[in-house]
Amino acid sequence: MKRLLIVLTGIMVLLGSTYAYSFNGEFNLNEMKIKTSTTHSPLKVGENAVTVEIIDAKGANIKDAQVSVYFFMPSMPAMNYEVKTSLDGVKYAAVIKPTMPGKWAADIKVKKSGGEESKVQVDFEAR
Numbered sequence: 423m424k425r426l427l428i429v430l431t432g433i434m435v436l437l438g439s440t441y442a443y444s445f446n447g448e449f450n451l452n453e454m455k456i457k458t459s460t461t462h463s464p465l466k467v468g469e470n471a472v473t474v475e476i477i478d479a480k481g482a483n484i485k486d487a488q489v490s491v492y493f494f495m496p497s498m499p500a501m502n503y504e505v506k507t508s509l510d511g512v513k514y515a516a517v518i519k520p521t522m523p524g525k526w527a528a529d530i531k532v533k534k535s536g537g538e539e540s541k542v543q544v545d546f547e548a549r
């Protein structure tokens with residue numbers, strides 16, 4: 423019984439560390455659902471292709487928004503970069519380049535056509 427608890431705790435810690443700093447996520451923003459993803463998890467120092475998918479309340483992809491990714495190191499505010507995305511199919515794609523390993527955050531900025539800009543924050547790690 424005790425061993426089972428230890429194993430379960432170990433699994434939870436592992437899952438926690440995998441999920442907490444992944445760029446992959448799903449967020450609610452106003453009436454939209456924002457899905458962020460990358461093929462590398464965690465991200466690496468250097469170039470990483472990332473995508474942002476925006477889905478409206480009816481489940482349809484929003485494809486006419488302006489989407490940019492502002493990413494920075496919360497512990498080193500001078501390290502900050504912003505990239506615009508371009509629509510690739512139904513997703514907005516960009517390449518982001520964390521310049522050193524550690525904890526980063528990205529503001530996913532979404533401006534719907536004729537609307538105001540809003541954003542969600544993704545915490546991620548680069549290794």
Ligand SMILES: [Cu+2]
Pocket residue numbers: 495498501522524
């Ligand atoms: Cu830094």
